[in-house]
Amino acid sequence: MANISFYGSHNSSYVVEEDGKILLILELERFLNYKNSGIAQYKCPRTESILFFAEYIPKWIMNKLNITEFENCYYLNTDVIIYEKYDLEKYLPAKNYIHCLHHEGHAAGCFYQSSYNEMLVFSFDGGGNDGKFNIYICEREKGVQLLESVINPAINTQHIYYDLGFPYMLIGQYLKDIKFECLGDGNLVYPGKIMGLSSYGIVNEEWLPEFMKYYKSDPNGLNFEEKIKKLGDIINIEFDTNNRIDGELAWNIAATSQRAFEDCFLEIAKPYMDKYPDIPIGITGGCGLNILLNTRLVNETTRNIFVGPDPNDCGIALGIILNKIKPKEPIDSTYLGSTLLDLDNIFNYIQSSNIRIATDILDNEILLNDLIDGKIIGIARNRSEYGPRALGNRSIICNPSIPEMKDILNSKVKHREWYRPFAPVVKLEDVNKYFEWNKESRWMSFCPKVREEWRDKLLAVTHVDGTARVQTVTREQNEFLYDLLTNLEKSTGVGVLLNTSFNLDGKPILSTVKDAFTILENTQMDCLLIENYYIKKI
Numbered sequence: 001m002a003n004i005s006f007y008g009s010h011n012s013s014y015v016v017e018e019d020g021k022i023l024l025i026l027e028l029e030r031f032l033n034y035k036n037s038g039i040a041q042y043k044c045p046r047t048e049s050i051l052f053f054a055e056y057i058p059k060w061i062m063n064k065l066n067i068t069e070f071e072n073c074y075y076l077n078t079d080v081i082i083y084e085k086y087d088l089e090k091y092l093p094a095k096n097y098i099h100c101l102h103h104e105g106h107a108a109g110c111f112y113q114s115s116y117n118e119m120l121v122f123s124f125d126g127g128g129n130d131g132k133f134n135i136y137i138c139e140r141e142k143g144v145q146l147l148e149s150v151i152n153p154a155i156n157t158q159h160i161y162y163d164l165g166f167p168y169m170l171i172g173q174y175l176k177d178i179k180f181e182c183l184g185d186g187n188l189v190y191p192g193k194i195m196g197l198s199s200y201g202i203v204n205e206e207w208l209p210e211f212m213k214y215y216k217s218d219p220n221g222l223n224f225e226e227k228i229k230k231l232g233d234i235i236n237i238e239f240d241t242n243n244r245i246d247g248e249l250a251w252n253i254a255a256t257s258q259r260a261f262e263d264c265f266l267e268i269a270k271p272y273m274d275k276y277p278d279i280p281i282g283i284t285g286g287c288g289l290n291i292l293l294n295t296r297l298v299n300e301t302t303r304n305i306f307v308g309p310d311p312n313d314c315g316i317a318l319g320i321i322l323n324k325i326k327p328k329e330p331i332d333s334t335y336l337g338s339t340l341l342d343l344d345n346i347f348n349y350i351q352s353s354n355i356r357i358a359t360d361i362l363d364n365e366i367l368l369n370d371l372i373d374g375k376i377i378g379i380a381r382n383r384s385e386y387g388p389r390a391l392g393n394r395s396i397i398c399n400p401s402i403p404e405m406k407d408i409l410n411s412k413v414k415h416r417e418w419y420r421p422f423a424p425v426v427k428l429e430d431v432n433k434y435f436e437w438n439k440e441s442r443w444m445s446f447c448p449k450v451r452e453e454w455r456d457k458l459l460a461v462t463h464v465d466g467t468a469r470v471q472t473v474t475r476e477q478n479e480f481l482y483d484l485l486t487n488l489e490k491s492t493g494v495g496v497l498l499n500t501s502f503n504l505d506g507k508p509i510l511s512t513v514k515d516a517f518t519i520l521e522n523t524q525m526d527c528l529l530i531e532n533y534y535i536k537k538i
């Protein structure tokens with residue numbers, strides 16, 4: 001009998017499992033086309049429609065999988081709000097309803113998606129019903145055991161969980177290069193932008209201890225402005241949302257804050273890393289998206305560092321179900337998202353247009369030649385990636401060997417802020433040829449240096465600090481992408497593609513043929529590959 005789990009706050013998802021196999025992962029944002037969507041509580045697109053989500057989505061899942069009742073339904077007690085007015089047993093029938101824990105879910109999700117039998121896991125972000133910075137020891141037989149829920153070391157008179165996520169994000173509110181958002185939205189989009197901007201700056205060693213105090217001052221709650229202004233008074237910088245900080249000063253703030261975030265993490269993590277010296281380390285929770293910290297850990301230790309495809313809260317539903325079933329073999333969730341939701345309509349979209357040709361491609365040759373010519377190609381095929389990164393099934397790809405490609409892509413299609421880099425994808429066996437890296441980075445969790453001798457050839461995917469958030473791929477993982485890279489290298493001598501998410505501005509990674517065509521029509525994207533149909537503007 002199948003089990004179901006769900007997570008209801010931002011980055012909500014549902015997961016169905018049967019006999020140890022994950023049948024479906026439904027990320028609500030993809031389903032509703034509303035980025036970082038929750039069912040209730042936070043980032044709900046239509047708060048008055050909780051009943052619709054509570055009723056409709058389980059019904060959609062059960063119809064799709066032909067299930068009438070689940071054995072167990074796992075969820076967080078904080079999500080009770082979703083169903084407290086409604087009858088959970090009616091809308092989501094299960095024999096048992098079982099409350100679970102936020103960071104325990106993160107930790108289990110991380111561990112059971114790895115191939116390791118034992119792991120020291122750090123789970124940390126700005127939320128949770130069981131802490132904000134938790135440390136676990138995980139073993140395949142025994143499962144996940146909590147070692148510590150870290151209390152803010154500077155506030156030892158009160159039981160306040162140590163939160164590195166909120167103060168990291170908050171800096172984005174005051175930096176002019178970062179598009180201003182209300183804090184609820186900024187919370188989920190600022191961190192990635194701060195990371196990109198930090199590479200332009202220099203760490204100010206005099207500020208660094210003050211930034212570390214800021215992280216430990218717990219700026220959570222109503223007085224966060226007061227806390228950051230106090231930091232500003234000490235380092236003589238005005239943090240004012242009406243007069244946001246610009247240029248090098250802003251970049252140096254981002255760089256120093258990034259370093260302080262890393263150093264605060266290491267202060268807590270180091271004693272545990274010393275205590276458990278011989279086992280791999282897992283990093284999860286929303287802060288596991290901080291690729292600069294992840295990469296520093298790899299560069300400064302000889303340990304195996306594992307970061308899964310879903311360290312942020314999109315991974316909780318999968319994590320809490322894995323925590324219960326304790327799979328003996330690693331779970332590969334990478335492409336367990338949905339097929340295109342309106343795939344049956346594909347011919348309507350093709351036939352309704354008279355400015356395109358559609359080709360049923362049997363090999364990559366046409367597409368390959370377009371790439372070499374500098375064309376920008378949208379890819380939407382097979383089941384979607386699960387997690388925040390586009391990994392080749394809902395991606396926009398182009399040729400990074402063309403020096404102006406980053407600007408071309410930005411001006412024609414993506415319109416991203418100038419300081420945000422684009423990522424490369426490379427065959428796993430070639431990663432060390434182009435990058436100072438000799439291991440997997442399957443889910444873009446690390447940003448090694450691009451080798452000096454390749455930087456001129458890979459300008460479009462090399463960030464200002466010489467790094468790149470690389471994706472590695474094997475043929476087993478994604479045959480289409482792998483073969484394309486092989487053929488590209490044969491033709492051009494460079495086996496690297498630029499890979500960015502296929503989405504409308506401000507929207508999640510797309511889930512419909514309709515959105516793929518909308519982007520083709522409304523931007524200067526050149527071509528579209530939907531399943532095996534190749535569509536070109538003519």
Ligand SMILES: [Fe+2]
Pocket residue numbers: 102106125126127128285286312313
């Ligand atoms: Fe979380």
